[in-house]
Amino acid sequence: MVSGWISYYGRYRPWQLRPFLMRINAYLVRWIRQKYKRLAAKRRAIAKMQEIARRYPRMFAHWRLTVGAVMV
Template sequence: MGREVRSWHLHTRSELSFHELARRINPVVAGWINYYGRFRPWELYPFLMRINAYLVRWIRQKYKRLAAKRKAIAKMQEIAQRYPRMFAHWRCTTASVAI
């Protein structure tokens, strides 16, 4: 799974919007959650947090004014609060985007 997420190169896809990014990764991540969430949920949680880290890197790359990590995390938390169902893995993480 980690190799698959790395192959997406999320942090370099700055031409995509947040919604387009969610539309691309949600089907795959939702499938992983459905399968591994039943059999190994304790191993799934750190992996989902890693996807959040990639999304923070994407925010830092796309929006130069949010290049500081703290600002990018705050922006992601704001988006997660406003749209909690945008990404499939935000349902499983308790703090939505705690990194």
């Protein structure tokens, strides 16, 4: 579903694409913080997600566009 949104917004509204993808990353960080108590601190959760994104950049469709950017 997200890859379809990337295709649509990337063609018709590319300036709105980056905030949308960063919002998805914010939701992922929130999920990580709730799921893993040792990553409850926001910095630790962001660092862990960035590490995973660098290691597996094709895990989520939007990571191929946001891995180089500062997440969240």
